[in-house]
Amino acid sequence: MKFVKLDSRGGDYLVVAQNIAWLRTGENGQTNVGMVGGSPLLVTGTIEEVAAKIMGGE
Numbered sequence: 001m002k003f004v005k006l007d008s009r010g011g012d013y014l015v016v017a018q019n020i021a022w023l024r025t026g027e028n029g030q031t032n033v034g035m036v037g038g039s040p041l042l043v044t045g046t047i048e049e050v051a052a053k054i055m056g057g058e
Helices: 046-054
Strands: 004-005 012-014 022-027 030-035 041-044
Touching: 004 022, 004 046, 012 030, 030 046
Parallel strands: none
Antiparallel strands: 004 012, 022 030, 030 041
16 A cells, blocks of 8 residues: 655645545645545645656655
């Protein structure tokens, strides 16, 4: 199981990479991260930056 740390303005998340279903551009340079079976998370960074973290290219 691979965990990914995603930064947020309200607090950081540590999520299981396999549970991420989709990414969508949010507001103010943030990204919505869709979670399997849960509500989306609003994290800092562009889609490209978040995708790089998820894929391990941080």
